[in-house]
Amino acid sequence: MKPEVLLIGAMMPELESRLDADYTVHRLAQAGDKEAFLAEVGPRVRGIVTGGVTGASRALMERLPHLGIVAVNGIGTDAVDLDYARAQGIRVTTTPNVLTDDVADMAMALLLATSRQICQSDRYVRQGLWGRQGLPLARKVTGKKLGIVGLGRIGRAVAKRAEGFGMPIAYTDVTEIPGVHYRRVPDLAALAEWAEILVVAAAGGPQSRGVVNAAVLEALGPEGILINVARGSIVDEPALVAALEGKRIAGAGLDVFVDEPKVPEALWRMDNVVLQPHRASATFETRIAMGELVLANLAAHFDGREPPTAVV
Numbered sequence: 001m002k003p004e005v006l007l008i009g010a011m012m013p014e015l016e017s018r019l020d021a022d023y024t025v026h027r028l029a030q031a032g033d034k035e036a037f038l039a040e041v042g043p044r045v046r047g048i049v050t051g052g053v054t055g056a057s058r059a060l061m062e063r064l065p066h067l068g069i070v071a072v073n074g075i076g077t078d079a080v081d082l083d084y085a086r087a088q089g090i091r092v093t094t095t096p097n098v099l100t101d102d103v104a105d106m107a108m109a110l111l112l113a114t115s116r117q118i119c120q121s122d123r124y125v126r127q128g129l130w131g132r133q134g135l136p137l138a139r140k141v142t143g144k145k146l147g148i149v150g151l152g153r154i155g156r157a158v159a160k161r162a163e164g165f166g167m168p169i170a171y172t173d174v175t176e177i178p179g180v181h182y183r184r185v186p187d188l189a190a191l192a193e194w195a196e197i198l199v200v201a202a203a204g205g206p207q208s209r210g211v212v213n214a215a216v217l218e219a220l221g222p223e224g225i226l227i228n229v230a231r232g233s234i235v236d237e238p239a240l241v242a243a244l245e246g247k248r249i250a251g252a253g254l255d256v257f258v259d260e261p262k263v264p265e266a267l268w269r270m271d272n273v274v275l276q277p278h279r280a281s282a283t284f285e286t287r288i289a290m291g292e293l294v295l296a297n298l299a300a301h302f303d304g305r306e307p308p309t310a311v312v
Contacts, residue, residue, distance in 0.1 A: 003302050005047035006064070008054050011073065015291035019049070022299070038063045047071065047298055052094075053260055053278065055079020061090065069301045071294045074281070075099065076231060077311055078204040085312050092312040093297035097153065098289035099281035104157035106280035107199050107229045110253025113274045114225050115139045115197070120271045139225070139250065142166050147195030149188065149212065150202025150230065151177045158199055170194060173202075188212070192219040197227065204231030214239040217249055225251045229280050232257040241266045244273060255280045 004024040011019065019025050026045065031037035042063040048056050052074025058081040061067055069091040070080055077094060085092050113119055117138045124135050146162045148155045148171040159169050159182060170183040172191045177184070185191040188211060192198050198220055202208055212226070212235040220226065226249060228235055237258045243249045244267070251272035257263050260278055267273050281290065297307040 003046045004041065004044045005049055005298070006041070006045045008048065008050040008056070009073075011049070011291050011294070012287050015288070015295065018295060022295075023047070047301070049073065049294060049298070050080075052076030053079060056085075057081055058084040061085065061088070069093065069298065069307070071297045071307075073290055073294050076204055078206075078231065078233070082312055090312070091301055091307055091310055093294075093301075093307045093310050095290040095293040096309055098293060099286050100153045100157050102283050102286045103154045103201075103229050103280040104161055106255055106276070107154075107158045107201065107227055108161050110227050110229065110255065110274055110276070111197060111199065111225070112141060114227070114251045114253040114272070115141045115144075117271075119274050139223075141197075143168075144196040145170070145194060147171065147185070147191040147198045148182075149191070149198065149200045149234070151180065151182070151184075152201065152203060154229070155199075155201035156180065158201055167197075189216050189219045192216045192224070193221070195220065196223065197225045200226070200228040200230045200234050202230050202234060204233055209233045210236040212236060212240075214243065217243040220249050222248055222250060224249050225253070227253045229255045232260065237264060244270055 002022065002024045004026065007025050007027050009029065026041045028034060043065060045064045046066050046068050048070045050056050050070065050072055052072055056070045061084060067090055070085060072080065072094045075094050075096050077092060080092055082092060115138060121135060124130060142165045144167055146167040146169050148158055151171040151173045155171060162169055170185050170191060172185050172188050200212060214236060217239060240252065241264050244252060253274040255276040256278050263275060267275060293309060297309060300307045
């Protein structure tokens, strides 16, 4: 008999087909009465497939008494109750490495789009304003000082790309990262004061909530630009909106937000802000690779082997 798994959120069709081939899949999104649905299938579910934003709460896992694995289709685990999973012996896996390049690419795209006013200029042309009114000058990227918040896989990939733009690079992290030649600045506000562009690439979690606060944004200054491709919760969102409205920073490029899909409406109206719907890893190639890793983790677990990318 095939193991039964709970699918929270959609995967690419070809990957869902493979999931269906190997497992009895219960799709939570398709349930009209989710409480009744979980009451019916919960006792039989042995695995969860979920996304990094949706995760798996303790309340959900408690409804699944035979749960053995939570396979996250992403790298974020802040929406998974890891303490509960660990206490109950539930394995938790993610899909690291395969999305690193895409997220770093998005960071650079947002950096360029915000600094060079790519989206604003696109609207300017589409609205027939070219030749009829002026457009403010943009900001140069090459040679700008880049501060990176979190020098993990994605942070290092951003740094590698930034080197191609001749950008001096410094970073902040909880410890010195071995094997890199970038300067570590332990204090985040001090890094922001030095930097002209600040890229948030750190892992999320309670310890990082709101660390990019009003003081950090003040230190970044009126010529500074903030880029966030990590987790919305890392940035104090009201403080960011206030800093942008008060012109205490020059602009922001944001792929992530605190309460997705809700985005502060004040940001919609700002020409110096570039917004994305949390899709840094949304390329065909990477989503296939992420799904493959989800399937590999599930297969290993149900075969009694160690999942290749387990975090718990």
